[in-house]
Amino acid sequence: MDPTRLARLRIACMALHPDRVRTLLTSHDPGTVVDDARQGKLRLSDQARSVLAWSDDQLVALASGVDVLMAGDDGYPRSLVELPDAPDVLFVRGTIPSSPMVAVVGTRRCTTYGTRVATAAGRAIAAAGWPVVSGLARGIDGAAQRATVAVGQSVAVLGSGIDRIYPSEHDRLADDIVESGGAIVSEYPPGIRPDAWRFPPRNRIISGLSEAVVVIEAPVKGGSLITAAHALEHGRPLFAVPGDIDRETSRGCNLLIRDGAFPVLDIDDLMTGLSFCLGPPPRAQHTSVSTHVVYEAVGATGCHLDELPSRLALPPSEVLVLISHAEAGGHVTVEQGYVMRR
Numbered sequence: 001m002d003p004t005r006l007a008r009l010r011i012a013c014m015a016l017h018p019d020r021v022r023t024l025l026t027s028h029d030p031g032t033v034v035d036d037a038r039q040g041k042l043r044l045s046d047q048a049r050s051v052l053a054w055s056d057d058q059l060v061a062l063a064s065g066v067d068v069l070m071a072g073d074d075g076y077p078r079s080l081v082e083l084p085d086a087p088d089v090l091f092v093r094g095t096i097p098s099s100p101m102v103a104v105v106g107t108r109r110c111t112t113y114g115t116r117v118a119t120a121a122g123r124a125i126a127a128a129g130w131p132v133v134s135g136l137a138r139g140i141d142g143a144a145q146r147a148t149v150a151v152g153q154s155v156a157v158l159g160s161g162i163d164r165i166y167p168s169e170h171d172r173l174a175d176d177i178v179e180s181g182g183a184i185v186s187e188y189p190p191g192i193r194p195d196a197w198r199f200p201p202r203n204r205i206i207s208g209l210s211e212a213v214v215v216i217e218a219p220v221k222g223g224s225l226i227t228a229a230h231a232l233e234h235g236r237p238l239f240a241v242p243g244d245i246d247r248e249t250s251r252g253c254n255l256l257i258r259d260g261a262f263p264v265l266d267i268d269d270l271m272t273g274l275s276f277c278l279g280p281p282p283r284a285q286h287t288s289v290s291t292h293v294v295y296e297a298v299g300a301t302g303c304h305l306d307e308l309p310s311r312l313a314l315p316p317s318e319v320l321v322l323i324s325h326a327e328a329g330g331h332v333t334v335e336q337g338y339v340m341r342r
Helices: 003-013 018-027 030-038 046-052 056-063 112-127 140-148 168-179 196-209 223-234 248-258 267-278 291-298 305-312 316-328
Strands: 067-070 089-094 102-105 132-134 154-157 183-186 212-215 238-240 332-335 338-341
Touching: 003 018, 003 030, 003 046, 003 056, 003 067, 003 089, 018 030, 018 196, 030 046, 089 168, 102 112, 102 140, 102 196, 102 223, 112 132, 112 140, 112 267, 112 316, 132 140, 132 196, 140 154, 140 168, 154 168, 154 196, 168 183, 183 196, 196 223, 212 223, 212 248, 212 267, 223 238, 223 248, 238 248, 238 267, 267 316, 291 305, 291 316, 291 332, 291 338, 305 316, 305 338, 316 332
Parallel strands: 102 132, 102 212, 132 154, 154 183, 212 238
Antiparallel strands: 067 089, 089 183, 332 338
């Protein structure tokens, strides 16, 4: 590894605030930043200062178990290249899809309604061929990403090292994301804990990786509206799901719609809006089957998802989109792969 890349990797491993990294690299070359740090010219945490004592071999060893993408590399995400606040280094486990992606975000303290819409939206978007980007958090993020892994790809952007999944109960979901062809991504090196201040900056990466951002349920304050603000700064189309006017978890979405976000009236409406903004879905859906037909196919006693393709005489990918629409419309529920009428 050449000296400049080693210096950039060392700075990334110091795990400084992204704004500070950007300021330092804007005014100095990476080697100078490292030299100034070693000479005590920069105020650093003990963790950051310890990285200065690492040998080059230690740095390379840290990066050996993950993919390290630096701005300017061929594999660095194209959607981030033009952004002024893009991270200089990304640590990646898995593969970042090259196709256009859609972010689905929302509050950790979501309602049953929010969970249902996030699940239906995540499944429909992924089944259409657009990978879903989110933060792997509890609530809306987890519901959307959990719904994608059986039908498509997903990317989780962390506010910690990629080996420090937060919350820990999403360890299995993180594995599923990688195994289904997606990726776990962070600008922080392995071993970095999920400190609260690291989460707001990661939202710019969620927006930056995506060609559109969908906010399912969000209060006025929180990470979802930070992601929405970045979407507007990045010129990304912004969609929001309306909710009750007296519900705190819907107030943020309702305000986004008031200020110009595209309202999501149902899953069909969302998919139409995304198609208008992004072009035809990579996996074009061609079916005239109605929600009523799906409802009848499910039957009074319900059935497993695996049974519906034969009952409807449709490919599994199309059936999953139809089920997402029916679920979002309140016609059916899906629990552990079993579909029941509501």
